[in-house]
Amino acid sequence: MLFYEVIDILGTVAFAISGVLIAMDKRLDLFGVIIIGFVTAIGGGTLRDLLIGNTPVVWMRDLTYVITILTTATFAIIFSGKLKHFRKSLFMFDTIGIGLYTMVGVEKGLQAELLPVMCIALGTITASFGGVIRDILCNEIPVIFRKEIYATACILGAASYFLLLKFSVPEAYAYIAGIIIVIGLRLLAVKFGLRLPNIYR
Amino acid sequence: MLFYEVIDILGTVAFAISGVLIAMDKRLDLFGVIIIGFVTAIGGGTLRDLLIGNTPVVWMRDLTYVITILTTATFAIIFSGKLKHFRKSLFMFDTIGIGLYTMVGVEKGLQAELLPVMCIALGTITASFGGVIRDILCNEIPVIFRKEIYATACILGAASYFLLLKFSVPEAYAYIAGIIIVIGLRLLAVKFGLRLPNIYR
Amino acid sequence: MLFYEVIDILGTVAFAISGVLIAMDKRLDLFGVIIIGFVTAIGGGTLRDLLIGNTPVVWMRDLTYVITILTTATFAIIFSGKLKHFRKSLFMFDTIGIGLYTMVGVEKGLQAELLPVMCIALGTITASFGGVIRDILCNEIPVIFRKEIYATACILGAASYFLLLKFSVPEAYAYIAGIIIVIGLRLLAVKFGLRLPNIYR
Numbered sequence: 001m002l003f004y005e006v007i008d009i010l011g012t013v014a015f016a017i018s019g020v021l022i023a024m025d026k027r028l029d030l031f032g033v034i035i036i037g038f039v040t041a042i043g044g045g046t047l048r049d050l051l052i053g054n055t056p057v058v059w060m061r062d063l064t065y066v067i068t069i070l071t072t073a074t075f076a077i078i079f080s081g082k083l084k085h086f087r088k089s090l091f092m093f094d095t096i097g098i099g100l101y102t103m104v105g106v107e108k109g110l111q112a113e114l115l116p117v118m119c120i121a122l123g124t125i126t127a128s129f130g131g132v133i134r135d136i137l138c139n140e141i142p143v144i145f146r147k148e149i150y151a152t153a154c155i156l157g158a159a160s161y162f163l164l165l166k167f168s169v170p171e172a173y174a175y176i177a178g179i180i181i182v183i184g185l186r187l188l189a190v191k192f193g194l195r196l197p198n199i200y201r
Numbered sequence: 202m203l204f205y206e207v208i209d210i211l212g213t214v215a216f217a218i219s220g221v222l223i224a225m226d227k228r229l230d231l232f233g234v235i236i237i238g239f240v241t242a243i244g245g246g247t248l249r250d251l252l253i254g255n256t257p258v259v260w261m262r263d264l265t266y267v268i269t270i271l272t273t274a275t276f277a278i279i280f281s282g283k284l285k286h287f288r289k290s291l292f293m294f295d296t297i298g299i300g301l302y303t304m305v306g307v308e309k310g311l312q313a314e315l316l317p318v319m320c321i322a323l324g325t326i327t328a329s330f331g332g333v334i335r336d337i338l339c340n341e342i343p344v345i346f347r348k349e350i351y352a353t354a355c356i357l358g359a360a361s362y363f364l365l366l367k368f369s370v371p372e373a374y375a376y377i378a379g380i381i382i383v384i385g386l387r388l389l390a391v392k393f394g395l396r397l398p399n400i401y402r
Numbered sequence: 403m404l405f406y407e408v409i410d411i412l413g414t415v416a417f418a419i420s421g422v423l424i425a426m427d428k429r430l431d432l433f434g435v436i437i438i439g440f441v442t443a444i445g446g447g448t449l450r451d452l453l454i455g456n457t458p459v460v461w462m463r464d465l466t467y468v469i470t471i472l473t474t475a476t477f478a479i480i481f482s483g484k485l486k487h488f489r490k491s492l493f494m495f496d497t498i499g500i501g502l503y504t505m506v507g508v509e510k511g512l513q514a515e516l517l518p519v520m521c522i523a524l525g526t527i528t529a530s531f532g533g534v535i536r537d538i539l540c541n542e543i544p545v546i547f548r549k550e551i552y553a554t555a556c557i558l559g560a561a562s563y564f565l566l567l568k569f570s571v572p573e574a575y576a577y578i579a580g581i582i583i584v585i586g587l588r589l590l591a592v593k594f595g596l597r598l599p600n601i602y603r
Binding site: 023024025026027028029030031032033035036046050053055056057060061063066077136137138139 | 452453454455514516517519520523534538541542543544546547548549553554597598599600601602
Binding site: 052112 | 224225226227228229230231232233234236237247251254256257258261262264267278337338339340
């Protein structure tokens with residue numbers, strides 16, 4: 001369906017841009033910047049596909065991702081100075097992206113006949129591990145392990161989907177509700193500066 | 202068999218605790234601490250399953266791991282101040298864990314009809330790469346590459362298993378001997394402060 | 403064919419040595435040095451095999467790699483002081499290695515019936531991600547993201563192969579041309595100190 005594809009592309013665009021910008025802060029070379037953009041956008045889906053044995057992984061079977069990411073990276077590099085004016089739009093794309101990616105991951109888990117808990121894990125991995133791999137390649141401790149409410153939103157959104165199904169909500173509504181809950185929680189967390197407690201001895 | 206499962210759970214518990222404690226030293230947030238605990242416990246088995254194409258990977262097919270790890274992480278976070286009193290018990294679980302995980306990895310290699318050398322590699326990966334992934338996510342050079350006799354014990358224990366089979370020792374005895382040799386070597390190495398030489402120019 | 407196998411082994415040798423030398427600079431222990439040598443030599447091919455679902459991954463099905471790498475690592479450790487005299491030969495092996503590994507990756511992509519762009523990506527991954535994993539394990543930002551013309555040579559060589567096929571060049575010639583173009587571009591880049599621009603805001 002067209003709606004789904006548009007959102008998927010917007011999410012990919014937002015993830016790729018976030019990767020490009022972080023790689024530029026690290027002063028990588030052109031190849032490094034593009035690869036970090038690429039990995040940020042497809043890393044989560046790739047790890048998900050590997051874990052469930054869904055190979056060749058998704059971006060190898062569909063040119064859309066490669067084209068979207070290369071185009072995005074090119075524009076992001078050229079217009080990086082201007083991107084700060086679009087920060088809010090980028091944040092919205094990124095947030096919509098994680099909402100959608102979460103439920104895509106859940107769906108793939110269901111197709112692989114996994115238990116709900118595993119589907120929730122797969123959804124969270126799909127939405128957040130591109131950023132983890134990005135941070136590792138840039139030699140940083142992944143930001144989602146340190147200070148952002150991000151994975152937590154994915155987990156709660158994906159869990160809501162299964163909860164709604166339990167209450168006999170039709171599958172399509174529960175799916176959309178899951179996406180909206182991820183997006184809503186992330187927006188609220190950022191608006192009110194919520195974060196998980198840091199844990200130490 | 203019950204014995205096997207009990208040891209498997211104890212090993213998982215010990216690995217998860219080691220991950221949680223290291224993540225807490227890094228002052229990660231709640232999500233980060235739990236994920237590092239999770240990855241430490243299942244990272245080695247996951248990499249093993251990916252390398253031989255045994256997907257969905259093991260923790261996705263059996264709720265035991267997720268439940269064990271989440272419960273352990275919760276307790277470890279709450280009682281982290283007290284855990285130092287159990288240091289010896291934790292070290293014993295961990296050591297028993299690597300003994301068992303090594304032979305589980307060897308067994309999976311045999312099921313995949315791999316050569317003994319590859320089975321030894323798989324056993325070592327199963328027992329030690331959770332810790333490698335943990336250290337990478339925490340932005341450290343993996344400790345087993347630097348100073349601990351750990352993988353060496355796994356390699357020698359797994360190799361002993363094949364050696365004993367050559368001398369017509371029954372499979373079950375060789376299997377148990379492999380586990381005991383890994384555990385014994387690790388205990389001896391720690392007791393006598395043995396370590397591999399550091400190599401440099 | 404013998405020629406292919408000789409080059410494959412020489413490439414593996416060169417990659418393993420590069421890993422061993424970098425691990426020694428980090429003062430890892432014996433196990434760490436050998437593993438970094440191993441991962442540098444087989445990491446790219448392993449990631450490629452995982453992405454296309456070609457499991458067990460290649461080095462698990464053929465003892466040649468393990469034997470070659472262990473032998474190489476042993477010699478490299480013993481004679482590390484002398485290796486500087488062979489720097490030029492090592493660089494040549496390494497360069498021949500990436501040429502060959504690139505086209506091996508392309509070939510595997512074709513066998514998996516992937517699009518040319520994906521085959522080019524697989525070729526580049528095969529030739530360059532062993533080094534990426536090596537650098538991550540050593541807690542460095544991967545060198546190919548920062549300053550070396552390396553992946554770029556792989557991409558252009560692999561792309562030339564498909565371009566030549568378009569112009570009805572016979573497959574075997576195009577294959578060899580691909581290898582030679584990778585090698586030639588890398589040699590030129592090093593000779594003239596060419597590098598990609600670093601990108602930052």
